[in-house]
Amino acid sequence: MEHIITIEGGAAFAVSTEEDSLLRGALRAGIGMPHECSVGGCGACRFDLVSGDMETLWAEAPGLSERDRKRGKRLACQSRPRGDCTIRIRCADEYTPAVAPRRGLARLEGRRQLTPDMSEFSLRTAWPAAFLPGQYALLYPPGTEGARAYSMSNLPNADGLWQFVIRRVSGGRGSNALFDRLGVGDEVAIDSPYGNACLRDTPAREIVRIAGGSGLAPMLSIARAALARPDAPPVRFFDGARTAADLCGESLLGDCPPPHRLSYTPVLSMPDASPGWRGAVGFVHEEVKRALPQPLDRYEFYFAGPPPMIDAVQTMLMHKHGVPFQQIHFDRFF
Template sequence: MSVIRIKQWAAPIDARKATILDAALDAGVPYPHGCRSGECGACKCRLLAGQVKSYGYSPDALSKRECAAGLILACRSRPVGDIEIAWLDDAAPSPQHAIQTLDATVIGREQATHDITRLHLEAAGQPLTFSAGQYAELGFGGLPTRPYSMANIPGNGPLEFHIRQLQGGLVSNYVANELCVGDPVKIEGPYGSAQLRENAARPMLLVAGGSGLAPIKSILLAALALPWRGAIHLYHGVRDARDLYDVGLLSELASRHRFRFVPVLSAPATATSPHHGFV
């Protein structure tokens, strides 16, 4: 059985024919990661010894030059025999939550915009434990799971998700057109290292595009619930005014907590916003 040794982690890990990232997460290692699909590069690490078999990934996540220098993506690499790796020095591990598999029920749904559905889910039994900014894999109606970020503050309340309907999207069209209140949903998570560092209390720049507001909203609400001392700036980029949502809530919070909220339109139908550009 292949063994994975990580420079920043004392105990060796059983590879069990999984990717480096999956094996590490299953072993409770707070391994830095994001998308788990070879798109973001957050799990980039250095192969110190041994060999791996790599699978398809975006060149934006790992360039040819980085690959030649011995860097690999933990989420797209399986060990071939024993290996030793080190995550990059600037990829500090985040607080780690155990991966949970939960049954949940849709307790609310509404149209946030013309193409974004806001879902509220209630988990049966124990709540999903996560840090603000993380995501979970959701399974609807026996369809393949998809990753969606939690938009609510971590705690015991309902889970909130923002799901944008995509042209030809199997799951997003099911959510938009068929999912009903009372339907069951499978939840697995949490995943992701892009999360609020609660002990940082530094100035914070939050940038979101479209339904990407979900994890940013969670981070914002969690920060505002703390004695956060740093300045906060939030930019939400969409195409047109009809694509904006939660403007009332965010504007009210900005006024009450004195942070800056800036909606930005990239292709407005009319000149209704002073802030134009691409976010």
């Protein structure tokens, strides 16, 4: 069975009654519905319900402000149609999925510890791992409610291999379930791909990657894809971490040929916890400004990490250095 969703003044599309959210149903139908995180954190998929009945999945989702709630706003990623509905939202071609998301089961083939709290999870599906470098998947950890978004760190492949660099978050039910309850050979539900901060076919500008915390994974995928292009410009990779023990980007990028086209700069925000450290210190965006030859509008920027880092990088690039928005691509990790 299906519900028919009509966009006021626009298209109509069908959403399966088995679909877990309006957003995922819209994207599977090829509708360019705005989104970033897909799990209630960013608020990019806000919409108005004009008519019909919608179930709210997470009433306290941080993607809605109190003002949004008073105005009756809803999140498409946290809403499930209960019947035919009419909604008000502004869609855009840039959000139309280049690769249609697909749901199914993935089997854990292996887990490799990278840092004290980060591991590489290797999953295998019966279908090809089709995605754009920089996109993410929704995983449904065992014994928890709802999905968690994790970016792929490897490249698309026909073998169905999906690799993720996942940080164990203190008190995080999703990440702890993956670390503690998912063993080699176990299956986990996967829905992928999503996201728009993926590698573009851009002019011959040098490419700058900025990773903060768990934002390392999509930057690895984008860097690997960029370096695999024989005629692509060099890649500058800035890796922000708390301590030297939290760094693993350089070793993971070791399989990227040719090495002379890759510049890797680690930056520590807590250098006092790493005796003998002689590298860059402070906030990663500040090191980007110090290290890159000016002007900054000569580069193509990709970055991923926690919201404060994303906001700081955006402010630096757009407001202080006039980098065009078209040269800026990012994902927030909530």
